[in-house]
Amino acid sequence: MNSEQHFNPTVKGEIAPNDHDFIDAIDKRHRLGRFWRVIFQISTIVGIVVLTALLINILNQTFGLAAVQNEIEPEALAIDGAPLEELTKAQLVDILQSNVSEGLFRKLENDQSFERRTREGIYGLVLEWVVHPEVQKTWSLIDSLFRRSMVEAELAERYPEAYLQFFSWLDAEFAVKPQSSDPLRAGVRTAILGSLWTIAITILFAFPVGVSAAIYLEEYAGYTFINRIIQTNIHNLAGVPSIIYGILGLAIFVRVLEPLTSGALFGVLEDPTTANGRTILSAGLTLGLLILPLIIINAQEAIRAVPNSLRQASFGLGASKWQTVWSHVLPNALPGILTGTILSVSRAIGETAPLVVVGASTFITIDPSGPFSKFTTLPIQIFQWTARPQAEFRNIAAAAIVILLILLLALNASAVLLRNRYSQRM
Numbered sequence: 001m002n003s004e005q006h007f008n009p010t011v012k013g014e015i016a017p018n019d020h021d022f023i024d025a026i027d028k029r030h031r032l033g034r035f036w037r038v039i040f041q042i043s044t045i046v047g048i049v050v051l052t053a054l055l056i057n058i059l060n061q062t063f064g065l066a067a068v069q070n071e072i073e074p075e076a077l078a079i080d081g082a083p084l085e086e087l088t089k090a091q092l093v094d095i096l097q098s099n100v101s102e103g104l105f106r107k108l109e110n111d112q113s114f115e116r117r118t119r120e121g122i123y124g125l126v127l128e129w130v131v132h133p134e135v136q137k138t139w140s141l142i143d144s145l146f147r148r149s150m151v152e153a154e155l156a157e158r159y160p161e162a163y164l165q166f167f168s169w170l171d172a173e174f175a176v177k178p179q180s181s182d183p184l185r186a187g188v189r190t191a192i193l194g195s196l197w198t199i200a201i202t203i204l205f206a207f208p209v210g211v212s213a214a215i216y217l218e219e220y221a222g223y224t225f226i227n228r229i230i231q232t233n234i235h236n237l238a239g240v241p242s243i244i245y246g247i248l249g250l251a252i253f254v255r256v257l258e259p260l261t262s263g264a265l266f267g268v269l270e271d272p273t274t275a276n277g278r279t280i281l282s283a284g285l286t287l288g289l290l291i292l293p294l295i296i297i298n299a300q301e302a303i304r305a306v307p308n309s310l311r312q313a314s315f316g317l318g319a320s321k322w323q324t325v326w327s328h329v330l331p332n333a334l335p336g337i338l339t340g341t342i343l344s345v346s347r348a349i350g351e352t353a354p355l356v357v358v359g360a361s362t363f364i365t366i367d368p369s370g371p372f373s374k375f376t377t378l379p380i381q382i383f384q385w386t387a388r389p390q391a392e393f394r395n396i397a398a399a400a401i402v403i404l405l406i407l408l409l410a411l412n413a414s415a416v417l418l419r420n421r422y423s424q425r426m
Contacts, residue, residue, distance in 0.1 A: 058398050058401050058402060059141065059398075059402075060140045060141045060142055060398075061140060061141075061169075061394055061395050061397075061398035062141070062168070062169050062170050062395065062398045062399045062402055063141045063144075063166075063167065063168050063169070063170075064138055064139050064140050064141045064143065064144040064166070064167060064395070065138070065139045065143075065144040065148075065151055065164050065165070065166055065167070066135045066136075066137065066138045066139070066164070066165055066166075066167045066392070067135065067136040067137045067138075067155050067159045067162040067163070067164060068133045068134070068135055068136070068162055068163055068164075068165045069133070069134055069136050069159065069161055069162040069163075070131050070132065070133050070134075071130075071131065071132035071133075071134070072099070072130055072131055072132070073131075074127075074131055077095055077126070077130065077131070079091055084123075084126070084131075085123070088119070089118075089119040089122055092119065092122045092123055092125075092126050093114050093122060095126055095130060096108075096122065096125055096126055096129065096130060099129075099130040100129050100130065104129065108125060108129075128185065133184065134184075135183065135184060135392045136159045136162050137154075137158070137159065137391065138167070138391050138392050138395055139151050144166065151164070152164070167395070169395045169396050169398065169399040170399035170402050170403070173187065174186075174187050174188065174396070174399055174403075175187065175188060175189065175192065175403060176189050177189055178190050178365040178366075178367070179191070179363060179364065179365050179376075179381070180365070181363075183390065183392040183393050183395070183396050184392075186385075186396055188378060188381060188400050188403055189367065190364055190365060190366070190367050190368070190376060191376050191377055191378045191380070191381040191400070192378065192403065192407065193367050193368050194280065194360075194368050194375040194376050194377045194378075195349060195377040195378045195379075195404075195407065196407075197280045197284070197368050197371065197373075197375065198280055198283045198284045198287060198355075198375065198377055199284075199287075199345065199348065199349055199411070200284070201280065201281060201283075201284025201285065201288070201371060202284045202285075202287040202288045202291065202345070202348050203341075203345060204284075205284065205285055205288035206287075206288035206289075206291050206292050206295055206344070207295065207341060209288075209292060210291075210292050210295030210296045210299060211295065211299050211337060213292075213296050213299075214295075214296050214297075214299030214300045214303060214337075215299075215303065215325060215329075215330070217230070217231065217296070217300060218300050218303040218304060219303070219321070219325050219329065220321075234293050234296055234297065235293070235297065237292075237293040238293040238294055238297055241353075242290055242351055242353050242354050243353040243354065243357065245286055245287075245289050245290040245354050246286060246353055246354030246355070246356065246357030246358055247357055248286070248289065249282060249283075249285065249286030249289065249354060249357065249358045250357050250358055250359075253277060253281070253282040253285050253286060253358070254276065254277040254278055254282050254358060254359065255277065257277065258276065258277035260281075261277040261279050261281045261282040261285075261372070262276065262277045262279060262372060263279070263281075263370075263371075263372030268370075268372060276359070277359075278358060278359025278374070279359075279371065279372045279373060279374065279375065280368055280370075280371050280372070280373055280375045281371040281372060282358050282359070283354075283355050283358050283359075283360065283375060283377075284371070286354050286355075286358050287348040287351060287354065287355075290347075290348060290351065290354060291344035291345065291347060291348050294340065294343065294344040294347070295337075295340060295341055295344050297340070298336070298337065298339070298340020298341070298343070298344070299333070299336075299337045299340060301336065301340075302333040302334075302335075302336025302337045302339075302340065303329060303330075303333045303337075305333065305336060306328075306329050306332045306333050310328050310329070310332065311324055311328070311329065314327070314328050334419075335419045335420075338415055338418060338419040339419060341415065342412050342415040342416065342419075345411060345412075345415070346408060346411075346412060349378075349379075349404075349407070349408055349411070350379055350404070350408070351379065352377075352379040352380055352383055355377060355379070355380055356380065360375060360376050360377060360380045361374055361375065361376045361380075362376065362380060362381075362383075362384040363376075363384065364376050378400055378403065378404045378407070379404070381400055382397050382400045382401060382404070385397035385400065
């Protein structure tokens, strides 16, 4: 039989008994493949639905109507028939002095003299401290849009002296204002700066140490008993709960290395309350330990994926071990290393438990000015607001979550762009 007369199992009458089993096995594999494809599609849809529900829930709390009641109505502050918004700067100062305590007036004067303040700034102080609007109740975005009549009926029944106002709890002022006990005046500026300082120290510590350790374990260390123990411990440390790293950071960075982390060793102790080592530096180093095993493992996988022929070609041209690693292995592994770093930093920026143990403040209005400052972070701030009994604090917590997501996406986008830039060079 020549090659053109080969067996064709699809031609009727040419199927041997054993070939039926073969065709049945093929059909079974195809059915199994279709089954798992459907499972994977359903899993993807479920993930999209869950993420969509999460975003809708966050946005539902970030915007909506609120019942606001003024302590003094603006109409009662009119002078000679001129409404409050049309009064002069001097008249606004007089209203402020007449309606607030002497201690508060002196404090505002000491913060910035009224002569140097603008009229709009003093008008804002009058609204904040004299008119003093307070939120009595908030409604979600869905209720505000689709159940407006119910909202108005509840307002008339329970809050007859209040008025409805649509709030966007997330705005530009929210991102630049410090924390406050009043949700209408609270912001996340201090928390954003604290998160940026902490993550910067985390990356500066964990990235070079992790990549260096991965290079040594993959390129220099032999397959010895001690190195196998080290490798096993690194994989185990990647699964340790984050609170354990917080206890480790408390014992090492806050207590043992207190002169270093407080700044006393360098003579730059900024605040007596940070002399105990509960500073941004301690927090950054603790988070660095947290993500260090993840960076090492991902860097090892990226280095291991570099073809061995590339190393042999470099050695064949007379390059040394270090020249081969620095000029060929590391540049080719860098995109994979950056991918692992992105995932590690994403975990670190959302951590709360280790920072609570290390000493993050739950209420602080002073912006951090260096690595030896007191600090709070966005996750800590969100946790603190959600623990408050007032409903409006949940609204600003939702707004802070949106800012945290934006910050996380911005950092990840920067890392992805950097990774793609190195990928294009290869």
